Amino acid sequence: MDKYLISIIGPTAIGKTALSIKLAQYYNTDIISADSRQFFKEMQIGTAAPSEEELAAAKHHFIQHKSIHDHYNVGAFEKAALNCLNTLFKTKDVVIMVGGSGLYVDAVTRGLDAFPEVDKSIREQLNTELETHGIAKLQAQLKALDPKAYSTIAIENPHRVIRALEICLGSGKPYSSFLNQTKANRNFKTISVGLTANRDLIYHRINQRVDVMMQQGLLDEVKTLAPYQSLNALNTVGYKELFKYLNGDWSLDFAISEIKKNTRRFAKRQLTWFKKNKNTHWFDYETDVNIITKTLDAIVEKN
CATH class of the missing domain: 1.10.20.140 (Histone, subunit A)
Incomplete structure (x- = not known):
């Protein structure tokens, strides 16, 4: 029987986590995270990592399994994720993958591009x-x-x-x-599911999420990480801006506004990346999950 990886993509704050859990429950399967920021256990609030309740609702892999002090890259993730999939597919016909890191998604579904050695x-x-x-x-x-x-x-x-x-x-x-050269063969089929909304709504949801993160204690989280701000894992939206505040370079209000602006820019780049895949099945973020599962079941049956 064919094995299927359902890859859920879309801009940040669009609802990918919630959909991944619903699909994992529908298919009685596990979730692989392809969000490169959520790998790190010290970065909970600023990466919008799944809550304890969400983690309990479905089995997750590659969530907060590394430290910011660990060396970890897309090549290591590709190898680990494929090993995980090989194990899961022994007992499951469908596995869910979710994440907004386009390079990491492509590494699992298509393989990494080959680059020349340089000095x-x-x-x-x-x-x-x-x-x-x-x-x-x-x-x-x-x-x-x-x-x-x-x-x-x-x-x-x-x-x-x-x-x-x-x-x-x-x-x-x-x-x-x-980029986009001939990729490695995979022993599973990928169905790409995208969530989207109009740009103004995406930006509104991003601004709201940043406000919620601040209410949840993002500043306190960043304060604990300030001694390590030179690490590459922390050179990311939501952290670098608050480091500027803590270092006395910016006001807190300006730092928060920069988080919102840079997250909106990130979302725009996510969509540019994901739109390259012409085989993605796009749904409005408010689409009922039953409509999405009917579409997915029809694709599986057709194949």
């Missing part, structure tokens, strides 16, 4: 430029060398920017030219 000195030089001039200069350089990559990667993440730039500089070709 390590290029990355070292780019890291020096980051420390000296900040990320804006590197962003501008990437925009000039590879506008396509600039418009799709997480441009606020210096690790991603430097990775794209080192490929551009080391190979003499755009980073984006190495």
